[in-house]
Amino acid sequence: MKQLHIKNMVCNRCIMVVTSELEKIGHALVSVELGKVVFKKDLTQNDKLIIGKKLQSYGFEILDDANSKTIEKIKTLLIDLVHYKNNQLKLTLSDYLSQELHQDYSKLSNLFSNVEGISIEKYFIHLKIEKIKELIVYDELTLSEIAAVLNYSSVAHLSNQFKKVTGFSPSYFKKLKIIQRKELDQL
Incomplete structure (x- = not known):
C-alpha cells in the first residue's frame, strides 16, 4: 500500500506536521493532502504501526476500513469547500459530493449520518458557522462580504443560520470578547 488516509488532518498546518513527522522517520513522500498521504514506496505493516503511533501523538489516526475512508473524504471535501473554494461551488452540495466521490449521494448521506450522528448538510452548516466566527473575529470583512x-444568498440567510446554530446574532457575537470557536476536528 502506497497511501494512507488520516483522520483529523483538516488544515494546512496539519499537512505541515504530518509531512515533517513522516520525513523525520525516514519516509519518502509523493504528496500530502488533507486526509491523505501518498508514499513513494509500499508500506509494511510495521511501517503503518510506527506511523500510526507517531501521528497519534498529534491527534491523527490512520483509517483502515472503507467506510471510515469515505467519511473522512466527505469531511475533507467539505472543509476544503468552506475554507478554500465555497464561492466556486456551481453544483448542489449533493451533486458535488456524488461527483467527487463517484457514489450515490443517498448512500453517502446514510453512511455519514449513521456513523457521525449528524447529517452531511448540518455538518456543512457547522463548518460554515465556524468559518463565519473566524471571519467575524478577524474583522476584515463586512457581513455582506462574508455572505x-x-x-x-443574503446577509439575512447567513444571520438566521448563525443565530439558529449559536444562539447569537453575528453582530452580538462580534461584541462578545470571548472567542467561542471550535476546532474543525471537534465538529
Missing part, C-alpha cells in the same frame, strides 16, 4: 465568500 458572498461563503455562498449565502
